[in-house]
Amino acid sequence: MADPLQYERYEGGSAEAERLLFERLRADIVRVQQKNQQAAGAGSPARVFHASPVLGLDNARLRFLDSLPAGLSGGFAQPGAAYPVTVRLSSSTGIPRPDAAPDLRGVALRIQAAQDQSHDLLMLNTPASHAADAREFVAFATVMAGVTSTAAVASRFLFALPRAVGWSTANRMRRVLQAATGRKVGSLARETYWSQSPILWADAGPVRYLLRPRDSDTGVPAPRRDRSDPRYLRTELARRLAQEDIVFELCLQLFADEARTPVENASVEWPEDIAPPVPVALLTIERQDIDSEEAQAASRRIEQLAFTPWNTTDMFRPLGNLNRSRKTLYEASSAARLGRRSSV
Template identity: 55%
Template sequence: MTDTRQQSVRNEATCGGVTGHEVTGGARGGTTVHQATSGASVHQATGGAYEGFEAYMGGSPEAERRRFEKLARELLRVHGPVPGGPDGSNAPWLPRAAPAKAALGVENARLRFRDDLPPELCVGYARPGADYPAVVRLSTASGAERHDASPYLRRMAVRVQAAPEEIHDLLATSFPVSHAADAREFVAFAKATAGAGGTVEKAFGLFVRLPLAVGWATADRMRRNVRIATRHTVGSLARETFWSRGAILWGPAGPVRYQLRPAPGGTPAPPPDRGDPDYLHRELAMRLSIGDIAFELCVQRYLDDRRTPVEDGSVEWRECDAPVVPVAVLTVPRQDLDSARARSAARRVERLGFNTWHTTEEFRPLGNLNRARKAAYEAAAAHRPGPRPHTAAPRRAALLCAPVRAAFGLVDRVDRWVPWHRLPAPLGLLNPAALGRTLGRLGLTGADVSEGPPLPAPAPASTPAPAGERSGTAAAR
C-alpha cells in the first residue's frame, strides 16, 4: 500500500472527485476516441496497440516533436549546450547533476514471474514461472552530495536480460508521481530555477518565476509535490517502495504502471544512522550477508483517462481505483558486497545507462514524459559521430540584479555576528542563510529535484532514428 506520508498533491485533489484531460485528436494516422462516461473509457485506434491510449501535443507525433525541439531550444538558451550526454556520447545535452550516489549495484539478481500470473498479463517475456537474470542498482535520485540520512528521493533501476538480444529496463523512484505533468511543465520548472546560485534566487524562481510561467495553482502543486517527495527519511532501501510514475504498455492488456515493493517478511528498517554518511550501503551489506533481499514487481492496470491518466505524470493511480497485482519477484541473493568481486561488479553497473526505452514494442513506454525521454535518446544517438563541443561550462544568467544581490549578500555577512532572529523583522526575513535553512527543511534547495526528461538539442530533420532502439542494444539514459 502507498505510504500515507507520501500522498501526492494532485491525488489529494482528485480523491472523491474527477479530474483529467479530455483528449481529442489523432494518433499517428489513426483516430482516437476518448469517451468518459460512468468511469469508463473507450479507445478506438488504428495501427499500433498503444495508439488509442496516447494523445500527442499538437495532435500528431510530428507536431509534438516540433514542440519538444522548441522546448529544448528554450532550455539551451538558458543553460547552453553541455558536452557528454548521459549515454556517454558527445551530443549537446542539458546540464545534469553528477552521477547519483549508489548504495547497491549487483549483476546476479533474478526476476521470476509468478506461476499464477493472470492470463491477460502473459505477454512477451512475462510468462508463468519464467526466470531471468537481472542487474539492480539502488541510488539517490540525483548526483547532489547528500548524507544518507538526508530526506530525499531514491531510485531503483533494473535491467532484465530476457534473451541474448532482448533487455527490459525498469526505472522507478521512491514517490508515485512526477512534479511535472508533462514536458512543458518540466521545462518551465527548469527555466524558473535556472541560474539560481543562492537560496534567495532559488526562492525567487520557485515562488515568482514558476507561477508566472504555469499559473499559481500548478506552481503550488509542483512545489508541494517536490516537498512531500523529498521529506521522507530512509532507514533501509530494502524496505522502500519504488514507483514507475509513468505508464508502459503491457501488450493487449493495455497501459500499466508498475511498482517494486518489499516482498512480505523481512526485517523492518532500522532508524537512520546519522553518524554514517554511507549507512544505506552498509545496511544493505549487512542484510545480504545473512540472506536474500526480495521485491515484488506489481502492476496497476489502466481504467480510464480520469482515474488513471496516461499523459499526466503528476496524477497518482490510486490503489483503491486500480488494484495492485503482483506479477513477479525480484531477488538479490545473499552475498558479500565488500568483496573484490562484488566491488568490481558494482563499478560495471555504475557504467550502465538505464533507459525506459530499452524494451520491446509490447512493453513500449507511454505518455508525454516518456516520449520526451525518447526524443532525448534519439537526438543523442544522432549526434554521436559529431565533433566534441567546447567543454567550458556556460555562464548562466542571474535571476536578480546586481544591487539586489549585493544587498542580500550584505545581510548574509551581518549574520556572522548577529543571528538573523535578533535582527529587525525586515532584515531578518531578507537573510538568505535563514531562508536557505527553511527551504532545506522543505527539500526545495537541492538540484535535480525529480527525474524529468532531459531534452537535448534538436536533431537535424534528416537524421534517421537510431537502429536497434527496441532491442535496447544502445546505452542511453
C-alpha cells in the same frame, strides 16, 4: 497486441509536432546537465538525474509467478519465466549529495530477457510525478539546475518556479515533492517504488508498475539514520545483504479509464481502489557481500550504463507525453555523459 495510439494524445496534434517540441527541450536538459556539473565542480557531466548512486549490482533475478494471469502474459512475461537483472538504486538529484539530504529515491532495473533483448523499468518512491508532462518536467529541472542547498531549493520554489510554470502548477509540484522527500527513509529495501508513467503491457493495454517489499516485516531491524555517515543508505544495504536476501514484488496497475487512470498526465496518482496492484513477479537480490572486489567491479560497470524506458520491445512500449519525451531527453543526457554523439 494492443494499439497504443488509442490511448495516447500527442501534444501539438501529431507525433511530428511533439517531436519538434522534445528537440527544443533537449537543449534545455543539456544546459541543466552543464549547470549541475559546474555546481558540483565535476570534471565531466554526470547523469542529469540520479547522479548519486547507492547500490549497483548485476546478479539479481526476476521470476514471473506460476499463477501469472493469462491476460498479463505476453512476450518475456510468461508464467514461471526467470531472468537475470541489473539493479541500480540511487538518489534522484543531478548533483551528488549525502544520503541524509532530502531527496527522492529511485530504482532502475534492466531485465535481460534474451541475449539481444532487455527491458528497463524505472521507478521512484512516490506514486505520481511532480510533473504532468515534458514541458513541466524540463521547466522544473531548469529552475532547479545547479542548486546545492535546501535554502536555495526553497527560494526557487517561492520565486523562480511560479514564474516558469504558474502558481497553481508550482504549488502542486511543491506539495508532491515535500510529501515525498519529507519522509525519513531508513532503508531502500523497505521502500515502494512506482513507475509514475504507464507502459503498454502486451494485450493488457496500459499499466503502471511498482515494486514493493514482499514482506511487511523483516529479520533485520530498521536502522536509525546516521547523519555522520554520508552513505548511510548503502551502509544499511550492505549490512542487510550480509544477513538476508532482499525480495520485492513486481506489481501491475491496470488502466481503467482516462479520467481516473490517465495515460498523458503523469502527475495523477492511479488510485489503488480503482487500479489495485496485481503481483506478477518476484525480484530477488540474493544475500552477498557488496564490498567485495567482484561487486565493486560490477558497480563501476553499471555506472556506465544508460537506463531508459525505451530499452524494450514494441509489446512493452512506453506511453504518455512524459515517457515519450524520455526517448529524446535521456539519449541526449547519456550522450553527453558517456562522450557519444547524440543521434536524436
